[in-house]
Amino acid sequence: MDLAALLDPLGAACREAGEAIRAVRSRGFAVERKGDLSPVTEADRAAEAIILAALARHAPGVPVVAEEEAAAGRIPDLAEAFFLVDPLDGTREFVRGGDDYTVNIGLVVAGTPVLGLVLAPEQGRLWAGVVGLGAWVEEADGKRSVLKVRSLGERLSVVASKSHMNQATRDFLAAELPNAELVSVGSSLKFCLLAEGSADYYPRLSPTSEWDTAAGHAVLLAAGGRVEGPDGLPLGYGKPGFLNAGFAASAGWDGPVLATYMPD
Structure with missing residues (x-):
């Protein structure tokens, strides 16, 4: 192909x-x-x-x-x-x-x-x-x-969901990234902002379907970024039910691991 x-x-x-x-x-x-x-x-x-x-x-x-x-x-x-x-x-x-x-x-x-x-x-x-x-x-x-993703600057720009912001995400941001600028954006546009160098990090601590993330994930990878699951390993596809438990998308840098903050 x-x-x-x-x-x-x-x-x-x-x-x-x-x-x-x-x-x-x-x-x-x-x-x-x-x-x-x-x-x-x-x-x-x-x-x-x-x-x-x-x-x-x-x-x-x-x-x-x-x-x-x-x-x-x-x-x-x-x-x-x-x-x-x-x-x-x-x-x-x-x-x-x-x-x-x-x-x-x-x-x-x-x-x-x-x-x-x-x-x-x-x-x-x-x-x-x-x-x-x-x-x-x-x-x-x-x-x-x-x-192309951008290099990490002095102030981190974090994008988060407009419709699916939850307490686990708030707790994670308050504990790990308290000084970050937070921008609320809907849909897979969050991946695109990272890919074009307009933001640095996108944590998701609630479930999504794989069709919600695959396209934006690929664009971000192609632009030099990465997407990891709560365990810090690359987010994979073809999982049971096509469900993602959570993930962190970044401009290619080592961010905090989500596992500790994932809701039960």
Whole structure:
């Protein structure tokens, strides 16, 4: 599989999915609840259909685990390589009328995300990367800039979830990083801020699904960063239930280990 050759057609699919999401928002939509009580809308399903069709064309035969398909119980048998798709990451933010939501496509090989695309539809920005080849961001006008994590400065900038901030994260930050600047951002945009050198650290001390993180994880790795589980080891994929217990994403430096602060 030629990973670099996938970036442009899958980037186009992300942008098409983003336009479908914005069209749903402009005409209004109903909010439903899935089995886990998380919200889902027509926009999630429309975007996922576009991405699944594109993956079938450009990467035939590679299994795809997509959020809404998984919620319906349709999960393929996995191979060494498989895609993880979150067609609308940050649905709560989208439903509230906010802009911090994204479209995500990640490719995992041997447990590691190696290709990722993250689109912010309201910004028109597309972050993309292939591990070993590098990462870039494409603006709405088509201009591209190379991504690279920044060196650690005098003051640490930490990004955290808008919708999922919990007491364990507050305790961790107060104990380990009391002087850090804290910025609240939704969806996988947090990985992108690290990848483009706008932030240094992203701790997550509550569960996420692997499709929430794979694309942003790959972009960050391609830009020189890293993502570790609560035990300090590289965060892997293909886990039971496709669940992450927690993780810490960084611009490549040794941060504190999360394990002590993880909630029971």
